[in-house]
Amino acid sequence: MKHTIIAWMEDKPGVLSRVAGLFRRRNFNIESLTVGHSETPGISRMTFVVDGDDRQIYQVQAQLFKLINVTAIEDVTHEPTVIRELALIKVRADNTNRAEIIQLVDIYRANIVDVDVDSLIIQIAGSQERIDSLVKLLSNFGILEMVRTGQVAMVRGGNTRPPVRHNGVS
Template sequence: MPPGDDSSTRKSTHILVALVENKPGVLNRVASLFRRRSFNIESLTVGHTESPDISRMTIVVDTRKTSAALVEKNLNKLINVIDVQDVTHAPIVVRDLALIKVTAPAERRAEIMQLVDIFRAKIVDVYAESVIVEVTGPEAKIDSMVELLHPFGIIEMVRTGRVAMVRGSGYRAPYVLSDNGTNGLRVNPTPNL
């Protein structure tokens, strides 16, 4: 499997990257659109970009009941949405992060540490009877780690959801930072995938 590939590119899901204005209420408008149209979100992550005026959403959509093109079209109609790209079939790097709190009595801790090393994960917290493991990678890697940690006893777990970025220089953002030092935005004349 090439780096960055995982099961997230199977036919029933699509990965959309949306650039939106960094303003209050934008996430609510996107979520409301999905609710109204009955689009099923598998994963939604939102974060800052290189511009303080722009946020980036990575949305993994279940497309068994609707087309990705319809979701993309509806997102592009929202006022604060700058650009939406379906990057499912582009050369992308996809990552997810999980924190997993596992029962780890002293006599089993070495086994857990060995699994952590094999998966190139990290132990980020140690307590008397538990550890918190941080694992980053494609969805399949995290699923495998969770499966192998289950016999030890998973106490608690949280996952960030997937984030994706097109590899190389094949994608240019549809905006560029203003040259006048005001941190404003202007449209990039040649965005492409």
């Protein structure tokens, strides 16, 4: 099954390369990967979604744990978690259908962030499913371009995580 895993790592040269290299070399099936700053200066936070059986999910964490620059790992799959993704979608739009598209955007609580005579850029943040659903509807109008960030995740509630370090034994 798919697991959502958060990894914290030192912001050092080559660290992304190490993580990407590890995923490739160990043949892990990564579906989505995002990385950015965390609340701690010098520490980056990566969210990735990996598909696999229990052995593979354990291995991906244990192998990541071995990278010297990785400071903590947490599998949040079974935690109450906010998971979001951001997408920018450029759609073909003119006077005949612009109103209809704006209606859809409202329903999905998305935003229009650019308007041109024959196109719109729509920004949506939400769950993967909600974005998939909007993309499907917009495809009827003609999607000119799209970019999706991949998922970021945060566990709900007031406990400051990070991060229990992965203890190595499942």
